[in-house]
Amino acid sequence: MDLSIIVAKQKKAFRAYLLPFQIVVGVGLSGTLIWLMIKGLEWKELIHTLSAFPVHLFLLALAVFLIGIAARAMRWYVLLRGERISFTRLFLIQNAGIGLNNLSPVRLVSEPVQLAMVIRGGGVNSATALATLVIEHLMDVFAVGSILAVSMILIPELRGFSIQLGAVIILALITLLVLLAIAKGMDAVPGSNRIPFLKRALAAVKSVGNSPVNLFVSFLSTVTHWGLLSLSGWIIGYGLGIDIPVAAMIVLIMGGVFFVSIVPSAPGGIGTFHGAVVFTMGRLGIFGEPALIFAFIVHVILFVPSTLVAVFVLPREGIKLFGKLENKVADEKGEELS
Template sequence: MQRMAATSGRLWVDDLMASCLQVVGEGIAGGGFCQIGPWRVPGAFDTRAARRYNASLLRTPRRSEREEATIRNAKPNRTRRTITLILGTLLSLLFLWLAFRQVHLREVWDALRQANPWLVGAALGAFLATQGVKAARWKALFYPEHTARRFGKLLRVIYIGQMVNAALPARLGEIARAYLLARIEAISAAYALGTVVLEKALDSLMLLLVVLVTSIFMPFPSWVKGSSLVVSGGMVALLAAMTVLSRWEGRLPAWVVRVAGPDSWLGRMGVMAALQRAALSLRPLKSLRMNLILWGWSAGNWALMILTNLLAFWAFGLRLPWTAAPLLLAILNIGIIVPSSPGRIGVFHYLCVLTLGLYGVDPALALACGIVLHALVYVPIFVLGAYFLWRENYDWSRLAELAALENP
């Protein structure tokens, strides 16, 4: 993997250096600063040349035949993925046993038959609406080029990424959708991945807010609070750092140049250029208006997910305290860190039984509700994800392989 990455970086680092030298060569003697990528650097460079270099950061560098051959011939780390899949399958079987051990299948079936189909349909509509909100937020994350991003294309890529997440271990779907959008829209993969990281940081902070607000009205189990802090803490710190970096207008610090500059081994692999491309995703954080839009879409996304849970409860005649829906949502999101089989079978169902049990819900009824919620979430993801993957004329095995290569 390292040899492939090094080869890949060396193949186009010459082009990057040539662009930098061209910008420097077109500079005009004098003082002041010039905007190169997300930073200002010393020297009065020609404005036209600087703009041309900045624009080049948004484009995916053209690969040579040699590089394409290297990617085609490289094999992902299949052993690690196989071990993760086996471990996840064993854990799924364990959680399935935990979910079904205290219930009679006849009682579960009776509860499923009595579910209100209209409310189940409304819950499905609420879930589908969350996908539209996610696409709108992702579009805003490309500010100020957000008008060039197409809502329908982003929505299709989100479904494809979620399908990859559900079907493969290690949450490769986030990398897969960034890679796929970069290929479809002809933009930098590092830039697209930077928007995904920012999106996950926003969701992590929303998860933390949901847990903190809900815990005021209902004592949460200690493991829920602790797990939410572990899941959200790192991403919240990352979001804070990204916000600070987005507003920093000074020079590139010397340690960055030393660690990832052109003369370092990271620089020779193209890391500096990738960081510059990824840093373009921080630009929305510099705009108060875009911050409000992003937080508005994030709040709407989580509100719709809570509504999905609430409608599912009502479909089974469950009139629970309002804290039940956000609590279940928080626990299901925390449960993502548990390895499982494709579709989170077993883990999802047991967490539903465990959470609703805190409110005194019968295990058979809680399991039936979990089965319906699981179907509402994963059936659309697999069906629409597979359809959109076919629409984009992209091979599944190829997408999974390239996603694994990006996350060796």
Template sequence: MKKIIRLIVGVILAGVFLWLIFRHLSLDEIKEAFSEANLSWIGLAVIVFFIGYACRIERWRLMLIQNNPALQWRQCAGPLMASVAANNVLPFRAGDVLRAFGFNRRLGINAATSFTTLFVERLLDLLMVVSFLGLALAYFGMESSAFIGVGAGFLLAAGAAILFLLLFPAFFKPFAYWLGRTISSFLPGLGKKMNDEFHKVFTALEHTSSGHTMPRLVLWSVLAWLAEGFVFWLTAMSLPSVANHLAAWLALPVGTLATVIPGTPGYVGTFDYFTAKAMTSLGNPAAASTAYAFLLHAVLWLPPTIAGGVYLLVNPIKKQEKTKALSP
């Protein structure tokens, strides 16, 4: 029931944000901006998109080889793209569930390792998004963000804190458990829940912070997000009506952060509204910014959905794989 309510809320919010986008614009203005799109720039953006995902696949492989050292990049590529495709078309983050439990047998890993990688990926991506937003605000002189109410300094400090946690989780572990015990003394239920979550967090981080693994994961994350930033920028370059192409580097973290808002599969409405808002905040016309947001959304949505869908059609998950994935 909670999931159904969340989906209904997401659909309503998507409708609200789409209404906010179109309430002062005509479809003719957006069509005109679309009609000027340069397909060469868009094609280049798609190529760079796949380069970025190649980096994400290598990052995932580095986490998985601690469980299966023989695992190769090509074995990880299909399952990761399939999970992205599933998230793009199915509700309730079905792609994450698919990646955590659906491919373990063919990858030669256990469910615990697969689930752990999802958590570490979220932290790495949060580090990148927060850092990119802080750098963008600093570069454009937007010390007080119109989107989340904090400035560049705070965001960069938060990014540094996340990076320190990723590299040195043992430093935070005693304090975290002390906090859990302290809260348990007057709120036993909350304290136990916090300690359980802390255990999951530090188990995951200790799994990936040993040796040189985490610095390599951070490096591949930087490369992946730089590639995604260039996808945003190249898409902006494809539209002559977009005056300030560099605004795409602000749209990258703002649009990405908008995806945490409950919404539909593929983040219809939420991603588009905040991406367009980031573009207009740096002087781009509203119609051009809206056309950019929708065109960018297609560039980010269509390639992984097709690639992941084809992989699942050619390599469907068999019944025995499902059985093993659901077994303890």
């Protein structure tokens, strides 16, 4: 039997056991965190505070967030300059992938879906799409690390998170070195010239790396994205009478989003996102009902828009038949590799 067939069967068997395990662990973790957060709460006070939250501030925070995710799409759009794909199309693709990730108990579907939609529906070369998607995520880590480094200097309250922030900053520096290495040392990658698809992908990465203006604009778009997300959180905090600096909101928002992305949880990050935000707010001296209400409203703003985009966009793209779409993309890549 061919080795590739054996490996494929082993992977299939592994996934068959891993997926149910991840779902059980995710739901269990989410349930545990929810129980810990609601234990001892004054429900009347919680409901009263939530119902009294100003609607106009919610709408303002939502509008700021939507501008922020538009900036996130602009980050990718700038890297794809020269490709025949519109900003609106890319915005929908990016948020559809993120929205599907929100609905999935295993958060590993966003990038494959985005890649498939950009290649098949957007007319973008597969190597270029993959290269820009990788750089986009590297840019994200580098931008967040840079913002947090400056925030630690300017805001004394954040120094209590020195270990967490230090890890992100170190990761950002490593990311910068990777970006520089990618841009300057493509020919040094062993075997890159022997695989046509890899060769084209590396060439696409190098092409982006040789466009400093595009990289700079992409970086600014990333900083703008996180800044607006933090401003959106600050508006919600203001409506609840919570005084947290905008820069400190980056720690709250980033902590919740990153925690959901790395641990199993219920769909939508229910429980895990709230737990991460409530824990971080506790480190800032904010406990109980205000912390949980803040986490709840922020969660709605961060997760619902992209999820709605996924619900409306993906069926039109045939993603409800994702197995077939995935096979077609795999076949296209297989043809390029041969």
